[in-house]
Amino acid sequence: MVMARECQQQQQQQAKGLFCLCNNAKWRTRRRLITPSFHDTQLLHNFMLIFNEQSCVFARRLEECISVGDEPKAYDLYPYISTCTLDIIAESALGKHVEAQSSGGKNKFVEATGRVCGIINHRIRSPWMWPTWIFDRLPIGREQAERLNILHGVSRKIIEDRLATFNAENITSNSEKKTTRRLVFLDSLLAQMNSEQLTLDDIQEEVDTFMFEGHDTTAAAVNFTCYLIGSHPDVQAKLHAEIDDIFSDGQTIRKGTTVYIFIYGVHHDSNAFPQPERFDPDRFHQSSVTNEERSPFAFVPFSAGSRNCIGQRFALLEEKVILSTLLRQYSLRATQTIDELQLSFEAIMRPTVPIKLFIEHRKFQ
Known part of the structure; x- marks a missing residue:
């Protein structure tokens, strides 16, 4: 009771x-x-x-x-x-x-x-x-x-x-x-x-x-x-591997050290993104197997952690609205290969030559 x-x-x-x-x-x-x-x-x-x-x-x-000895x-x-x-x-x-x-x-x-x-x-x-x-x-x-x-x-x-x-x-x-x-x-x-x-x-x-x-x-x-x-050695082995990966070299980065993250390299890591040069938006779909297994820090266009971009939701919404408005009316066709763009790594990534596209009205059936 x-x-x-x-x-x-x-x-x-x-x-x-x-x-x-x-x-x-x-x-x-x-x-x-x-x-x-x-x-x-x-x-x-x-x-x-x-x-x-x-x-x-x-x-x-x-x-x-700690267990020692034969018993x-x-x-x-x-x-x-x-x-x-x-x-x-x-x-x-x-x-x-x-x-x-x-x-x-x-x-x-x-x-x-x-x-x-x-x-x-x-x-x-x-x-x-x-x-x-x-x-x-x-x-x-x-x-x-x-x-x-x-x-x-x-x-x-x-x-x-x-x-x-x-x-x-x-x-x-x-x-x-x-x-x-x-x-x-x-x-x-x-x-x-x-x-x-x-x-x-x-x-x-x-x-x-x-x-x-x-x-x-x-x-x-x-x-x-x-x-x-x-009770589950297989799970313990995974935990040990994950912890060892995080604390692998035992080095502590000193306070005040400037750390540069090569985001282009992170985003083109074939371990996280198979065929990284291939344009495949489906790889980010929630139902994607690789997306579920991928580290949340494998794709960081807005950085991550406490210093992440404060305007990321604003920027994403802005980009989606611009692109959806464009694609409701027009079709695009590229004229250059990615190598021909000659990417330049400045404060942000830019092409060294102008990107030129054919633009047409969509043909509705």
Whole structure:
């Protein structure tokens, strides 16, 4: 049996963040305010740095699990994965280094987080514990309350300290002494607080929700994925090949290096485009087998990534309208071979001689 009021009970025990909100109006407001935080380019860049740093710690820790000798030993990777995702979520949400991986989970915050997740999962599987008036009177219910007090106390202290730093930086925003630090999810929420859209309690609710729902869920997903990869050597071989291709030579391009991409060469790579000199628009059709297998970076007339052409949709629409208007009325016939055009690579590719075409009215049947 599932009772609707358990939603309210979960709110009371944990937090009234996005995941637990039953009030539609409040959820909608919170969702609108918080969604931009997950599309903030600077925040996502900072998150990537955190992901990489903590993933490297995770990979180093797995050295102790390497199978050696004639009797290899199998390991449960979940504890390693779980402490990694906890380090990531704590630093991403709060800017706090809880050092779950380096401490082996031996600190109050880490222990409380793991225990509360365990209690919640145990209660979900135990219908007789669903009623709050029963659960709160049980030893496990009292333990959850104690652990939650630890978590809320730590997160509240971090939020208040971060708020003090946030306000101080706003006051000295024009000072040359302003220190640069990584922006985290909490900073985005504090900015909303300054505009009087979120209270300190609202922020704590969202941070606590982010901590709970973003830690165990990701760890479970990674754990199952590791199992599936380990169960399918053929898939693992493909993954290894793809990763080796990306990180092939181990070289890091230094910051500030000018990199020139020979786009003409990329677009005439026979591995991506069989018979590259052949004019075959069908090769770009969505149903084309080669189109499905082709890397999205094999054809980059407007460049790609964050520095791609901002006007590419405008330009494509413009070109399509011009050409469709032309071809509704006329037929074209070329008079030169591609070699006769003598292509010149300037800022854009041009022919060194004028392109001359026969143009005729279309002959309709």
